[in-house]
Amino acid sequence: MAEASASALRVEHISKNYGAVTALRDVSLGVKYGEALGLIGDNGAGKSTLIKIMTGYTAPTSGAIYVNEEQKHLHSVNYARSLGIETVYQDLAMISELSVFHNMFLKRELLIPRTPFLDNHRMKREAQEFLLTLGVKLPSVDVEVSKLSGGQRQAVAIARALFMNAKILLLDEPLAAMGAREGAAILELINNLKKKNVAIIMIGHNYAQVLEVCDRINLLQRGVITYDKIVSSNSMDELNDIIIREYRIDQKQAESSAAADGANIVH
Amino acid sequence: MSQSNTSQSQITSLRRQLTQNPVSQFFLKQREASIAIIGILLILYFETQTSVFLSRYNIINLFQFTAETAIIAAGEVMLLILGEIDLSVGNVYALAPFIMYFTVQDHFPIIVGILAGLLVSAFIGFLNGVVTVVLGIPSFITTLGSLYIINGLTLTISNGFPELTPGTGQIVNIMGGGSYSEMIWAVIVVFVLQFVLSRTRWGMYTFATGGNIIGAKEVGINTSLIKIGNFVIVAFLGGLSGILASFRISSIDPLAGGSTIMFSAIAGAVIGGTALNGGVGTVIGSLIGVIVLSIIKDGFTLLGISAFTFDLILGISILVAMLLNVRLQMLRKAGN
C-alpha cells in the first residue's frame, strides 16, 4: 500500500521531440490515488503527447516515469495496462468496422474455456450490462461503431477504459463530443471513481468541466508546465487572466511583426 | 429547382425502401448471398445453353480449377482486410513444388519434400511481411519485387524445364491427385480461415489493424505481428496450392500459376465482397467469388467463345461485380 502522499503516477523531466518539433520540454507532474489532475492548454501544447508517453504508446526522448514511486520503463501499452493504467485516447481508438462489444473487449477478449474461440455471447452480455450500469444508451451492443454518434462513441471509449477497473485513468478530452446531460453523467462518474481511490488525469478545453472534478490544475504551454495549483474558488479567474494575458502577448507579437513587415515594404 | 428536389427525395425514399425491405436487408447483410445467386443463375444459363455444364466431368474440371485459386484467395482476403496485398503468391505457387521435387531428389521421403515446400513458402511470406512492416515499404512494391525474385529463382533451379511430380500411392491422391481432393482442401482451408477470421482473436486483430491501425496500436495490438503473420498465411497457402496442382497434373511447370492465378484470386476476393482498402471481407465470399469467376470462364469455354473475347467479357464482369460491391456497401451504410 502506497503512503498517502505518494504519487500513483509521476513523470520527471520528460522531453519529447518529433524530429525538429519539440512537443514537450522538461515536464514534471504527478497524480495521487483518489485525486484528479486537470491538464489544460492550447491546441498543440503537448497534452496528448504526454498522455501517450504515460500509457506506453510512445517513448519519451528523455525523462523518467514512476508508477507507485517505482521507476518503470513503459515499453508497451500492454505493460502500462498491466500496471493498472487505462486510457481514453483523444482519437478514441475505436475500430469502426467492429461491433460495440468487440471494441469494448479489444485486447481483453473472453474466450470459450479451453478453446481459442471468442465467447461472443458472454462478451455481448457483459458489455450490455456494464453500459447499462453507466447509463450509456445505445441501439445495441451489436452495431458497428461506425453507426454510432460521436458522443455515443466517446461513451463507449470511456466505458471500455472503466471496464477493467483501472487504478490510474488517463482521459484525453473525454467530454469533447458529449451533450450536456451525458457530460454531467460522466463527470459524476469521475467523482465516484475518485472516491474509489482511482488516480485520474483529465485533459479538457472546457474549464468549467475540468474545474468541477479536478483537485489540481496544470497548464501546459508550448511543451512547458506554466501553472500548477490546487483548485479553489478563484481558479477560473486565474486561468482566464492567464489566457487573456497570453492573447494580448500574441496580439502584440502579431502587431510588431506586421509593423516590421510594413517597415520592410517602406524600405 | 423544386423538380430536382422532388426527384432527390424520390431517390431518398427509394433508397429507404430498398434498404429497409427485408429481402434486400438480407442481401445487404449477407453480401455473399447476392454473389451466390448470380453464380446459380450463371450455372442455369450455361446448363441450358450447353447441356453439359452439370456433367460429372465438367463439375470435376470446375472444382479443380476453382480450388487452387480459392485456396490462394482465402489467404489474400486476410491481407486485403489489412489493406495489404501479395502479388508474389502465384510465383510461390510455382516454386513450392520444385522445392518438394529437389528435396525428394536428395533422397528424402515425399512427405518431407511437401513440408519443405510449405516451409520455404511460409518463409517467403515472412520475408514479404518483414520488409513491408519493418522497412515501411508498401506491400504492393515489396511483393512486386519478390514476384520477380521468386520467378527468377524458380527458373534458375529448374533451368526452365518442367519435371515429373515425384511420389506414389495414397499421398498423391490426398495431395491433389484424387478428383475431389483439391476441392476438399479448398473447403477445409476456407472454413478454417473463415473461422479464424470471425471467431478468434487473430481475426479480430486483423480487422482492427486493417480498420484503424493507430487505434489498434493504442489498445495494444501488435499490428506488425498481425501483418507479418498474414503474409505468412497467404504465402503458405500459395505453396500448398502449387503442390496440390503438381500432384493433380503429375508434372511441375516453372511457368505455372504466376500473375494469372494471383489476379484471379484477388478478383475472386473482391467480387466476393472484400474491400481493397481494408477493413472488410469474408473468406467464404472469396470462395464464392472464385467459383463465379470459374463458372464464367468454364461456361465461355464450353460455349466456344474465343479466348480474345473471353478476357474482354471477363474484365467487364469483374468491373461490374466490383461496382455492385461498392454500391452495396454504400447502401449498407445508408441503410442505418
Ligand SMILES: Nc1ncnc2c1ncn2[C@@H]1O[C@H](COP(=O)(O)OP(=O)(O)OP(=O)(O)O)[C@@H](O)[C@H]1O
Ligand atoms: N506523431 C507525431 N509526429 C510529429 N509531430 C507530432 C506527432 N504528434 C504530435 N506532434 C506534434 O507535437 C505537438 C504537440 O501535440 P499534441 O497532440 O500533444 O497536442 P495537444 O496539446 O494534445 O493539442 P490538442 O489540444 O489540439 O489536442 C504538436 O506540435 C504536434 O504537431
Ligand SMILES: [Mg+2]
Ligand atoms: Mg490532444
